[in-house]
Amino acid sequence: MASIVKRGKSYHVRVSWRDKNGVLKQKSKGGFKTKNEARQYAVELEQQLFTGVNIKQKKIPFSEYFANWYKVYKQPTSKYSTQQRYEVAIRQINEYFQDIAIQDITRHDYQVFLNQYGTNRSKNTVRIMHSMIKACVSSAMYDEIIRKNFTENIQLVFDPARTRKIDYLSLDELKRLTDLCLNGRQKRYTSRYMILTAIMTGMRIGEIMALTWDDIDYQRQTITVNKTWDYQSGGGFKATKNDSSNRTVNVTQQLLDWLAELKENNSEMVFENVRGQIPTSAAANNTLRALLKQSEIKKPSFHFHSLRHTHVAYLLSKGIDIFVISKRLGHSDLSTTTDTYAYLIHEYQQTQISEIKKNLALLAE
Structure with missing residues (x-):
């Protein structure tokens, strides 16, 4: 007043x-x-x-602010795939908001945009778009361009038909794949060892490809993740996906013994083969598909990253706490894990409910 x-x-x-x-x-x-x-x-x-609007302040088109914010704050440290996502976001914002100033956009306006954008897109696609825009708008508030965050308290709208469930192996399928991988392994060819590592650790393929012997602690039975392999741009080390991806993963002595066999290849890189090459993503996936076919596992959409999902499914089936799993995966926060594996968690919760009832019934006996 x-x-x-x-x-x-x-x-x-x-x-x-x-x-x-x-x-x-x-x-x-x-x-x-x-x-x-x-x-x-x-x-x-x-x-x-x-x-939240300063009428004396110069109006800035949202499309212009977002593009400049990305160029200054995100592009220099983003990997190629992330840059592609931002390029898509820039085009979408340009197309929808055009010359509308960031100061003039309301929460209602933004919700309408998400409603339209999510009509024919998966939940994950909408979530990624929203997270990028929300980070940009938070920056605008910090710069005092706006005073209210119009991305707060909105609803993600998406097409359930395009929201594909994650693919993972059952316990029986996982055992068959693991046995086949072990029985046919040869030190000269390292793809099977990469698959075994993914099964036993849940690590991403780039993290596995980048492993050096210095990352493996045989005494403490751990593998340290502190870098990734830039397989999309021809190879070479680069930083991990984010800070939380830098982690130490506890492993079994079995895995360490299998990996020790590769030391005969005389390379500082764990998975470099006798030809002095680290199997490409395509090569590892080709080996995986061949093993699935040989194991009579019919999952056409299953790929190397699905081994990470399988690792989570296995741990959940054994009653491992989701918080522990999240840290093992290198997720930035628990919500990333629960969002990604929501329906998987629900499946195992139903199993646990039966166990709870059974154990509570024992109290009355």
Whole structure:
């Protein structure tokens, strides 16, 4: 609420409001020659405080702000696949919002955008788009371009038909694949060893390809993940997906013994074969598909990353806590794990419910 008083030959304005915590705040300014000037300032200040828009501030098209924010803050440290996602986001924002200023977008406007965008897209695609835009809008608030975050408290809209369930192997299928991998392994060819490592650790293919012998601690029975292999751009080390991906994974002595066989290839890289090459993603997937066919496992969409999902399914089936699994996978927070494996978790929760009932019934016996 604004108050205007005359002091001497000029007018003085004071605007009072309460912040989100209910604390009284005040801002004042004097020296206005006329009451009309003072009133105009009060209107502008209240509009900025209560609507989040500074009418004196230059309007910035959201598409322009997003593209510049990406170029400055995200592009320099993003891997190629992430850059591609941002390029898609830039095109979508340009197409939908056009020249609309970021200061003029409301939560309603943004929800309508998500409703339209998610009509024919999967939940994960919509989630990624929303996370990129939300990060950008948070930056705009920090820069005091806007005062309200229009991406808060919205609903993700998506096409359930395009939201594919993750593919994983049953316990029987996993045992058949593991046995076949072990029985046919040869030190000269390392793809099978990579598959075994994925089964036993849940590591991503780039993390596995980048392993050096220094990363393996035989005494503590651990594998340290501190880099990944840039297989999409011709090879070479690069940083992991994010800080949480840097982790130490506890492993079995069995896996360590299998990997020790590869030391005869005389390379600092664990999975470099006798030709001095690390199997490509395509090569590892070809080996995996051949093993699945030989094991009579009919899963056409199953690929190397599905081994990571299988690792999670196996741990859940053994009652391992989801928080422990999340840390093992290198997820940035628990919600990433629960969102990705929501239906898988639900499946095992139903099994646990039966166990709970059975154990509670024992109390009355």
